[in-house]
Structure formats: C-alpha cells, structure tokens
Amino acid sequence: MIRNLFAAALFAALAAGLLTAAIQHFRVTPLILHAETFEGEGGHSHGEAAVVADHEHAPGTAEHSHADAAASTAAEPEEWAPQDGFERTAYTTLATVLAAAGFALVIGAISMFANIPITFANGLLWGAAGFITFSLAPAYGLAPELPGMPAADLFARQLWWVGTAIATGAAFVLLAKTRASWAIAVSVALIAAPHIIGAPVAPDEPSAVPAHLATEFAAITLGTSAVFWAVLGTLFGRLNDLFAARSAATPIGAIA
Template sequence: MIRNLFAAALFAALAAGLLTAAIQHFRVTPLILHAETFEGEGGHSHAEGTAEHSHDDAAATTEAEPEEWAPQDGFERTAYTTLATVLAAAGFALVIGAVSMFANIPITFANGLLWGAAGFIAFSLAPAYGLAPELPGMPAAEVFPRQLWWAGTALATGGALLLLAKTRASWAIALAVALIVIPHIIGAPVAPDEPSAVPAHLATEFAAVTLGTSAVFWALLGAIFGRLNDLFAARSATTPLGATA
C-alpha cells in the first residue's frame, strides 16, 4: 500500500506540476517580468546635489558587490521554474499522501477533488488572506516571520479540515473554527509602509491569477492522485501474492 501511495503521489505530482508550469508560463511569468521593469524606481524626492551624490554611491556599491545569480530570461528561466513547480508538487503530494495514510482516509478518484480543495484552502487560500502573493518590487515584511506565519496558518487550517473530515461533533466544529481563525487574529507580519512603483492593478491581477493557478494545481493533483491510487490498488488486488506485478 505504501509503495502504491508513493508511486501515485510522484506520478500525480509530475503530471500536475508540468500542467501547472505551463499555465504559469503563459499567465504568471509575464506579470512577474512586467513587475520587474518597475524595480529600482523609488518614490522619494531629492535635491539635485544629494541625488547626484547618492547615484554615485550606488554606482560604486554596485561595482563593489557582485550581483546575485539568477536564471536568464527565456528557456533557462522556464526550465528552473518548471523544475521548482514539479518538486513543490511532489512535496505537497507526499504530504497529503502521508496525511491520508495516518488518518486512514484513502485518496480515491471519488474524493480526489475534495482532497485538492482541502489542500488549496490550507496551503493557498488561508495564508493568502493574510499574506497576498507579492510581485517583485513590492514592500514585504522579513522573510522568516512570513514563513513562520504561513506554516502555522497552513498547519492550523489543515488540522481543522482533517478534524472536520473525521468527526462532526460540536466540540470538533468549535475547535476547527478556532484553529482557522486564530492565525488571522494573531495577524500576519505587516509589510513596511514604503512606496512601490508597481501599479496596484498589476498587483491585484497577480494575486488573482496566482490563486487561480493554485486552485487548478490542487484540483489536478487531487484528481490525478486519486485516479492513480485507484488504478494501483486494483492492480495489486488482481496480482497473486508473491507474483511480479
């Protein structure tokens, strides 16, 4: 059973990851590239002499410090993005596979979309309520506090959904509601109040497209995972004990 679950998770991750990477290439990446054209544009005003001095200092600093590596636009960037998407899909698939096994709630084609919806709510929608997807050039809080809040929100929301899947008792519903609400009462780290050259409509479109792409990813992952799990389980059931599948 574990071998079948592991194989189904990896194949589902590969399929969902590649399909999602294709959507990202045509819908998400162009928005990121557009936002990158606004990087470096500040909203501060300076006196002429001060501005000239600051630009000289910035140029000297740029010459002294080596630039961080980044993939080149085009095929290299697309390849790295696709690889990252597939690896993330594999990680998420293994997580929900492990939860399925320990909770004794099999992932099937019949409930695959429900697993996908739960993953989307826990890992995308709930964290995005406090930390909306951000474009390059937008002000953001420190990375570690954001990661910590995101992980806590995902775990709390996922735990609430799992609790509701196991029981509908009144105490379980109350606890689930508390788990979902508490991270948002605590609040996500607040971004610094700094000007950004990124247009508001571009940021809004990016958040919507990112969440939409995430919803498609989770629907694909849940449905494909469930279908493969059914196929592998049926094949194991028809294979005689000790025979090579």
C-alpha cells in the first residue's frame, strides 16, 4: 500500500508540476520580469515573489518562492541568480516539480496516518483542501508578492505561513473524521486563529510596482495554484485506484 501511495504521489506530482511550470512560464514569469524593471525605484529594492501557488514558503508553497538577487553594494559580491531564458525556466521547472512532489507526499502521509484514502471519487476534494490549506488561507494574510514590493521580515512570514497551513489542514482532517458539533467549532477556531493573530505587516515603504501589476500577479498566482491542486488531487486519486486494483489482481508471490 505504501509503495502504491508513493508511486501515485510521484507520478501525479510530475504531471501537475510540469503543467504548472508551463502555466508559470507563459503567465507568471512575464509579470515577474516586468516587475523586476521597477526594482530600485521608489526607495525599495527587495526582490522576492511567489511562483507556485502561492505561496510564499519554505514549500510550497506552494506556492514556492521565486528569489532574485537584490542590488549589491560595491564592497559585496553579487548573489548568484539563474540567467534569463532557458536557465531560469529550467530551474523554475525543477523547483516546481520538486515542490509538487513534496506536497503530494505530504497529503499522502496525511491520508495514510488519518486513514482517509485518496481515490478518484474524492481526489478533487483533496485538491480543494490542499489549495485552501497551502494557498488561499495563507494568501488571505500574505498575498503573493512581486519583486520590488515591500515585505515584512522573512522569518516572521514563514512562521505565520507554516502555522496557518498546519491549523487549516488540521481543521480539514478533523472535519473529515467527524462532523460532531464540537469538531465543527474546533475547526472554525483553527481556521480563524491565524487570521485573528494576524500576518506580519509589511513596512510602509514606497514601491514603484504598479498596483494593477501586483493585483494581476496575485490573481494569476492563485489561479495557477488552483489548477495545480485540482490536477494533483484528481490524478493522485486516479493513480492510487489503478495501482491498488493492480496489486489486488496480482497473486501473492507473483512479480508485479
């Protein structure tokens, strides 16, 4: 069972990751490159943006973060960054696929330990829960950011993102296991708690990035994340069903 779950997770992650990378290449990356032209203007030169889903993380992420070198002083060497074009696309695609594998293994582990199978019938629900947990709920407090936009302390943002994902995910698992009134109340409290505490607030600094560009980036990033999770959950469930049926049809002791 574990072998089937692992294989289904990796194959689903590869497909979802490649599809997401393609969408990013045509819809997300151009916005990042456009925003980079404004870096250094308006008194702000912080260069970090979410690429997958949204999400700013440690993956993610999933939205995983797309980091670019900030302007360096003459006394300090410049940070390495992939060159625009094929190199940048290749590294982004690799990071996206690896993030997809990480997310797939996470939901696979949750499925196994919570004893909630991922099937074709409920795969889309798993995907929806993943999207809300790792993308939508964190983005409610920390919207995806383009290079050149003011941002709060990185560690504080990562800590809040992880706490929000854990609390939201725990609420979904609890609701999947029981619909008792106490469980619903606890789930609502878990989902609301990070937002009551509040996400780290970005400094009030000027930014040269146009507001419409930031809005478009946030919308496309969340839309891309929704596609990613829908494909990952549905394909994961379908492959899990196929591998389970194949194992059941293979006689004990036979080579699969």
